[in-house]
Amino acid sequence: MADAYFSLFTLIVLIPLALIAFLYFLVRPRPVKIPIKNRHVFITGGSSGIGLALAHHAAAQGARVSILARSRNKLEEARNAVRLATGIDVSVFAADVRDYDAVKRAVDEAGPIDVLLLNHGVFVALELEKQELSEVKFTLDVNLMGSFNLIKAALPAMRTRKDPQQPVSIALVSSQAGQVGIYGYAAYSASKFGLRGLAEALQQEVIADNIHVSLIFPPDTDTPGFAEENKRKPELTKIIASSSGAMKPEEVAQKTFDGIKSGSFIIPCNLEGIALSLATAGLSPQRSFLMATVEVLAAGILRIAGLCFQWTWYTSIEKWHNQRKAFVELMISTSSRFTSKELKHFELGPCFRRLVADIAT
Ligand SMILES: NC(=O)c1ccc[n+]([C@@H]2O[C@H](COP(=O)([O-])OP(=O)(O)OC[C@H]3O[C@@H](n4cnc5c(N)ncnc54)[C@H](OP(=O)(O)O)[C@@H]3O)[C@@H](O)[C@H]2O)c1
Structure with a gap:
């Protein structure tokens, strides 16, 4: 039982403290204060x-x-x-x-x-x-x-x-x-x-x-x-x-x-x-050794967050291009010109509506 407590203590307290102490000595350049008054x-x-x-x-x-x-x-x-x-x-x-x-x-x-x-x-x-x-x-x-x-x-x-x-x-x-x-x-x-x-x-x-x-x-x-x-x-x-x-x-x-x-x-x-x-x-x-500690501990999770952002962005780009393609195909297949009033009836996203309006004018 004592061994289990010691392992837990090492995991929760000693390892983070050792990391902070290590980063305290590691970070460069050293901290500095730059006054602004009278400068x-x-x-x-x-x-x-x-x-x-x-x-x-x-x-x-x-x-x-x-x-x-x-x-x-x-x-x-x-x-x-x-x-x-x-x-x-x-x-x-x-x-x-x-x-x-x-x-x-x-x-x-x-x-x-x-x-x-x-x-x-x-x-x-x-x-x-x-x-x-x-x-x-x-x-x-x-x-x-x-x-x-x-x-x-x-x-x-x-x-x-x-x-x-x-x-x-x-x-x-x-x-x-x-x-x-x-x-x-x-x-x-x-x-x-x-x-x-x-x-x-x-x-x-x-x-x-x-x-x-x-x-x-x-x-x-x-x-x-x-x-x-x-x-x-x-x-x-x-x-x-x-x-x-x-x-x-x-x-x-x-x-x-x-x-x-x-x-x-x-x-x-x-x-x-x-x-x-x-x-x-x-x-x-x-x-700052404290910020360095946060950087080290957050690195993995922030990479996942970064990948999530990239997923959102590339999905938006793909959707936007698909909508654009669909519209062009529709225009070709009907060979007609729409009035802006008619265009408002399309169930399309706001970005696409602007594109549609641009093309129509
Ligand atoms: N506003 C934002 O959303 C935002 C976001 C992130 C970063 N920033 C950055 O923050 C900085 C300031 O942006 P701001 O939004 O405050 O812009 P701003 O209102 O347009 O002001 C720009 C300033 O830069 C001067 N300037 C522009 N071209 C110059 C040149 N060739 N030589 C000398 N001075 C020049 C302008 O004066 P003159 O035109 O008279 O030269 C003006 O004083 C920029 O570096 C910008 O990239 C802005």
Whole structure:
């Protein structure tokens, strides 16, 4: 009997404790705290949406804030909005992140940066076949090359800063479409997955200089960019990537700074994001031994959950194509044109009804 109790005790208590202790010593890089107050936070895309919320948040936390974007008018509006809300004056820089020289001038003028927050981004959901290559290149140039430009411009001064004991941060705003590929996001996902490779490699290159890299993975967020994107979203993207609702930019900003301050490499923004981050942890760095423990214990079950998602997505795609095929066959066999009123009588799903309406008009 005593043997059975000892086995049970080993199984329930000793093995998990040994795992936690092992991971405590294993995780790298080591935990770090990055202060924001009285530090210089430089935010790209800081004139709108998530970037503007980040600027508000940083200013409210007592940081010196600089924002960069293309439109000077929007930058001035953002400056006024932050001043009105916090009493703090942010510095504004009008530049296109694709233009290295313009970016370098802005970064030099802004002065040494403690938190470089690369939030700029463009996003359009469209099937690759329908998307012009120029738009694919634009997406990659802004989202990916723009981030390289900023890092190349800012890194030398960040490395040679006056107080190397004070940790500094480079944080990149990715997307959940940078964790998993979704129908309609070939170009966007490629640009955001690219940020992950950049961040993982960069963290190894700058860790010796006490520079800490973070990757933020927001879900759908209620911003002007998101509203614009929704106008063109393919029906299948809506079906597959449908969420219970968009987050508020202020909530994303709060999660972002919480993550940066605690030096997290991966920063999810909601519960679904935490699950996605655990499922896609892969070989990314992890500073928290507790999160590492959760990653190890949840790996198997999350793989099953991931496979369930893939099943749902591929089933939706198959159904959608079958409905489309059925309709085309019906059109051919009857050789008739339907009025939209007649089409409403078909017992078809909403995505298909839109397709039908498209074809009929
Ligand atoms: N909203 C979402 O649902 C969502 C979800 C996941 C991830 N994200 C990511 O979050 C970030 C912010 O998105 P958002 O929704 O807040 O977008 P947004 O409202 O459209 O704001 C985008 C910001 O980026 C700037 N920008 C765009 N192109 C630029 C360029 N070439 N050079 C310099 N600045 C540029 C814009 O200003 P100008 O146009 O004046 O240049 C603006 O300040 C993006 O990286 C996006 O991919 C968003």
